[in-house]
Amino acid sequence: MQTVFDAAGGADGMLRLAAAWHDRVMADEVVAHAFSHGFRTDHTERLAAYWGEALGGPATYSEQYGTESSVVRLHSGHGQHEDMDRRAIACFDEALADAGLSGDERLRRALHDYFAWATTTPMAEYHRSADDVPDGLSIPHWSWNGLEPEG
Template sequence: MTRTTMYEFAGGLPAFEALAAAHHERCLADPVLNHPFSRRLHPEHVTRLAAYLAEVFGGPASGLDHSGMLDLHARNGMEGDLGARFVACFVRAADDAGLPADPAFRDGLRAYMEWAVGEVLAYNSPDAVVPPGQRTPHWGWDGLER
């Protein structure tokens, strides 16, 4: 028996669009995360985030790559608990978006975002250089798929 992808289990692209929108709203509402999220973002930020997350969890190719995502967030001098707050907003956004409450699914969402935040924070210093050509990671029920 073949297990569905996390993308399919969530409900496909509409589920990730709802998740991206809810996460963005939670970040705007957070008194600490508000500052980085209130600056001028790409007009299609939420749509692009949804497509990127959908691809990560087994959906169609988004045309975005991991290096681009990392470079967009690199060299920001993030301090304090920004990463933990970002993950917490993401986890709560899954509720807001009505994603399945299945514990294995929710654990996978959290584990991915914790991993992704760690990736971003690795390029936090002002002189960080993100290697080009890193493909979008794929995350499945058992974690990062190599």
């Protein structure tokens, strides 16, 4: 069966989606605050690689950029921010259309469900301190059936 990554257009589809999401986020007054400290010039490429790996693509993020622990640390220690999370998810849903990925309802739903889960679960779990994030976390994998068991 085709992975969500493949159905979304592979690496090119992930890059289009990451760029569209980044554009939407930077235009949102609430979510853009998360980037007020600045961001890496290769943020879009790194994000596309991360999403690609999580959605059944190659392990590009793990091999070239970092670990799940490092990603979760970046998103940790900022307190709870449910409104920002809701707006980030809304930006993602709009970015799906911008990237041409909203026409297939099954694909749109899988991508939405993944992003909503990732935003509100692993990326929000350590809201008190990034120091609470354990080493050795693995990038969660998401399929058509949702979160895949580790191992």
